[in-house]
Amino acid sequence: MSEAVENLPAAATGSVRRSRDVPMLVERARAGDPRAVARLITLVENGDALLPEIAAALAPYAGQAQVVGLTGSPGVGKSTTTNELVRALRARGHRVGVLAVDPSSPFTGGAILGDRVRMQDHATDPGVYIRSMSSRGHLGGLAAATPQAVRVLEGAGCDVVLVETVGVGQAEVEVASLADTTLVLLAPGMGDAIQAVKAGILEIADVFVVNKADRDGVDATVRDIQGMIALGERGPGQWRPQVVRSVAARGEGIDDIAAAIDKHRGWLVEHGELRRRQEARAAAEIEAIALGVLRARIGSLRDGTELSTLAARVAEGALDPYAAADTLLAQLAR
Ligand SMILES: Nc1nc2c(ncn2[C@@H]2O[C@H](COP(=O)(O)OP(=O)(O)OP(=O)(O)O)[C@@H](O)[C@H]2O)c(=O)[nH]1
Ligand SMILES: [Mg+2]
Numbered sequence: 001m002s003e004a005v006e007n008l009p010a011a012a013t014g015s016v017r018r019s020r021d022v023p024m025l026v027e028r029a030r031a032g033d034p035r036a037v038a039r040l041i042t043l044v045e046n047g048d049a050l051l052p053e054i055a056a057a058l059a060p061y062a063g064q065a066q067v068v069g070l071t072g073s074p075g076v077g078k079s080t081t082t083n084e085l086v087r088a089l090r091a092r093g094h095r096v097g098v099l100a101v102d103p104s105s106p107f108t109g110g111a112i113l114g115d116r117v118r119m120q121d122h123a124t125d126p127g128v129y130i131r132s133m134s135s136r137g138h139l140g141g142l143a144a145a146t147p148q149a150v151r152v153l154e155g156a157g158c159d160v161v162l163v164e165t166v167g168v169g170q171a172e173v174e175v176a177s178l179a180d181t182t183l184v185l186l187a188p189g190m191g192d193a194i195q196a197v198k199a200g201i202l203e204i205a206d207v208f209v210v211n212k213a214d215r216d217g218v219d220a221t222v223r224d225i226q227g228m229i230a231l232g233e234r235g236p237g238q239w240r241p242q243v244v245r246s247v248a249a250r251g252e253g254i255d256d257i258a259a260a261i262d263k264h265r266g267w268l269v270e271h272g273e274l275r276r277r278q279e280a281r282a283a284a285e286i287e288a289i290a291l292g293v294l295r296a297r298i299g300s301l302r303d304g305t306e307l308s309t310l311a312a313r314v315a316e317g318a319l320d321p322y323a324a325a326d327t328l329l330a331q332l333a334r
Contacts, residue, residue, distance in 0.1 A: 019053050026057040029156045034129060037156045041131050044148040055148065058155040063278050065097070065154040068261060069163045069179030071201065076185045077211040078164045080248040081257070086122050088258050089160050096122075097153030097161040098130040101146055129153060144288040147178055147281060178281050180274060181264045183257070185209045186225065188217035202228060205241050207260045213245040213253065239267050294332070301331055 028036035043050055068085075070078045082098055089096045122128040133149060146163065153161045163179055184205035208225050210218060222243055229241050242260040246253030268274040298307060310327060313319040 022053045022057055037129050040152045041149050044145055045133055058151045061155045065158045065161045067150055067161045067179045069182040071165045072185030074166055076187045077248045078185055082162050082164050084248055084251050084254040088254050094159040095127045095157055097158035099149055100132040100164045102134045147285050180277055181206045181261050183207045183209050185211050187212040188215045188221045206264045208243045210245045211248050214247045
């Protein structure tokens, strides 16, 4: 470490270990320092003990960014589309944050590398933050960590935050539903439409993007989705999901995607739905944090032996699990 670096306060070197470093780090993130933003997201990702203070420092900036989720099967073109959307948003002068959320990093580590390659067009643009995230140490997993990372990017002055998740399971659906607007990407001939219904993705889609529209079968896929949308029960004034075609690899259809996002944004604001979604998101966050605390406290009851003692009694038939849970909760309340 050089002398010049040694003389800097801890927050400036990125080694934030103390509460008093947090306000400075947040201030630097506000000023647009990418290292400070990266450091904050790492602290979030690791479920650092400083999280409550970081969250407190970021609280005033809540709800300032438009959060757009992109989800869909592996390889459908999420990162390519994200990259093109970043370009379109930058052309409008927006500051943009990108979170590529990786639910199972040990298995899809290659995808993150791929994301870097596909998004490197913006690597040197100071108006863009791109970050891949895994759940590593966070108590509540990605469902808890992702909204905190969004808060960091909001605090850093991003006008739009794009969140890319692989849509394969319930956890990813949860992450996707944290967005103001959710794009579900499909590609022709992948049996994706049926998959989407199975995974519950249909319910969270505000915009369907049929990417790889340069391939055969695109018309059939669009027809399938429109058929599914038509079947959905929808009251008057409710949002009807849009269907857009794109060839992200050639930058085609990106303006249509941006227009669909804008249209949905307008609808959200007009119907008071934006605030409702923000509140639903906050409720999920609070619940995830509280449950994490509860789980930790249960784990440390009588140095972690209480749960195993009760479990042994339930296993041998001496106690029923409801009574055991009551005992556990009663001890927590003490
Ligand atoms: N033919 C065609 N290929 C495309 C199109 N869009 C993306 N691709 C290609 O599809 C491959 C996967 O694209 P990605 O953007 O990495 O897909 P992804 O959904 O982010 O993938 P994961 O993050 O691994 O789930 C790449 O080789 C892209 O070049 C398109 O419109 N048409
Ligand atoms: Mg990707």
